[in-house]
Amino acid sequence: MPLVTSAEMFKKAYEGGYAIGAFNVNNMEIVQGITEAAAEVRAPIILQASAGARKYAKAVYLRKLVEAAVEDTGLPIVLHLDHGADFEVCKDCIDGGFTSVMIDASSKPFTENIALTKKVVEYAHDHGVVVEAELGALAGVEDDVQVSAEDSHYTRPEEVEEFVSRSGCDSLAIAIGTSHGAYKFKPGTKPQLRFDILEEVSKRLPGFPIVLHGASSVPQNFVKIINDHGGKMPGAIGVPEEQLRQAARMAVCKINIDSDLRLAMTAGIREHFDAHPDHFDPRQYMGDGRNYIKELVKDKIVNVLGSDGKA
Template sequence: MLVTSKEMFRKAYEGGYAIGAFNVNNMEIIQGITEAAKETMSPLILQVSAGARKYAKHVYLMKLIEAAIEDTGLPICVHLDHGEDFEICKSCIDGGFTSVMIDGSKHSFKDNIRLTKQVVDYAHEKGVVVEGELGRLAGIEDAVNVSAEDSSYTDPGQVEEFVRSTGVDSLAIAIGTSHGAYKFKPGQKPQLRFDILEEVEKRLPGFPIVLHGASSVIPEYVAQINEFGGAMPNAIGVPEDMLRKAAHMAVCKINIDSDLRLAMTAGVRKHLAEHPDHFDPRQYLTPGRDNIRALVAHKMIHVLGCNGKAY
C-alpha cells in the first residue's frame, strides 16, 4: 500500500536508523530497489525528481510503483524530490504522491517560509507530508545546479522558527554533502559538519532530519565504468561510516541517487563490453538491475540499518 513517511520516521528516530530514499525513473531501477527492500524487509521511500517525472511521465511511474507494491507487499512512500514551486507540488499531491519536498532554499528565509507553508497547508489537507529545506547543497542533479560559491551550511539558529512557522514534517539540512558524483575535490578529506547536526538535534528534539546528496560513489562501480570506457577518476562520495553515524543521530531519511546511476551504468557497460554482439535491452539491462538490487540491499543492511524494520 502507499503510505506517508510519518510512521517510518517516528520508528527510525526512536530506533536509531534511517530510511533510504531512492530516486527512480524506469522499470528496472524500481524493480531492483523494491526487490532489495523485500529481501531485507526494509521500509522504503521511492522518490521522483522533476526530471524523472518529465522523462518517464507521472502516470507511468505511478503504475510501476503500484505494480511493485502488488509484487512485494511492501508499504511504500512516494516522494517528490526537490519540488521547486507550489504548482509541481500540487500536481504530485493531486496525482497520488504521499510525500513532497518543497525546496525553497534558493529564496530568502522569509520567502522560503512563505512558500513552504503554502505547500504544507495544501498537502496536509490531502493527508500528504512535506519536507522543507534550509541551507543549500552544492552540486548538480537534474534541475538542481548550485555552485560551491552559492552553497551554504544550514544555520541551526533558524531551524526552530522555520519548523514552527511552516508546519513541515521533516527538514533537509546542509552539513557538507552535495549532489552528483564529485562531492569532494581530489585530495580533499571528506568531512561532514556533525556539529551542525548535533545543534539542530538539540533545537528540534525528536524531529526527523534529511540528508540530500548522500551517495557514497561506490569505488567498485566507478572502477568498472572507467574500465569500460568511462572517465570518472575524480569521483568521490560520502564515506559510509559518516552516513551510519548520521543515521544513529537525528537523520531519518538519506537520499541516494548517484550510486544508483553508477551501479546501473557499470552493469550495462560491462555487459556490452563482454558481449558486443548483444542488442536486446533485456540482456544488458538485467545486470544493471542486478547491480541496483545488490547496492540497495547493502545500503539497507550496512549503512542505513533499516533491514527488518518494514511494517
C-alpha cells in the same frame, strides 16, 4: 497495501537510530532493483521522483510502477516528489497520488522560504500528504538542481525552530557538508560532515526527522567497472559511509541516494556490452544493470542505513 506516508516510518527510525533510504527512480528496472533488495532484507523504503525523472518517464508511469512494487513486495513504500520547485509542481504531484512532496525553496530568503513551504503544507495536509522542506543550500548538480559552491551554505541551527514552527513542515533537509552529484570531492580530500550542526539542530528540534540530500558515496567498485569497460569517469569520492551511518544514528531519518544508482546501472550495462558486443536485447543489458542496483541497495540498507528488518 496502499502507498504510505513517511510519518510512521520516521517516528520508528528516529527512535531506533536508523534511517530510511530514499532512492531516486527513473524506470522499471531501477524500481525493481531497489524493491527486490528491500524485500529480501525487509526494509521500508522511499521511492522518489526528481524533475528529470518526471520529464523522462512521466509522473503517472512512475506512480503505477511504484504501486506495482507495493503489490509485488507488500512493503511499506512512500512515493515522494524530490525537489519540487514551486507550489504548482507540488500540487500536481499531490493530486496525482504522491504521498510525500518536497518543496525546495532553499534558494529564497528565509521569510519567502517559510511562506512558500507553508502554502504547500496547508494543501498537502488537507490531502493527507506530508511535506519535506529545506533550509541551507547544498552545492552540486542534480537534474534541475544547480547550486555553485559560492552560493552554498550550511544550515543555521538558530533558524530551524522558527522555520519548522511557522511553516508546519513534517521533515527538514539540512546542509551539513553533503553535495549533489557524483563529483563531490577530489581524491586525497577528507570529507567531514558537520555533526556539530546536526547535533545542535537535533537539540533545538527534539524528535523531529532530519533529511540528508546529496548522500551518495560514489562506490569505487562501480567506477572501476565503468572505466575498465570504456568509460572515462574522473576520480572522485563521495560521502564516507561511516559518516552516513553516524548521521542515521542521530537525528537523520531519511538519506537520499541517486548518483550511486546511476553508477550501478551504468556499470552493469557497460560490462554487459563489453562481454557481449553483439547483444541488442534490452532485457539482457538492462537486467545486468538492475542486478547491480539490487546489490548496491541491499548493501546500503544493511551497512549504512541500518533499516533492514524494520518493514
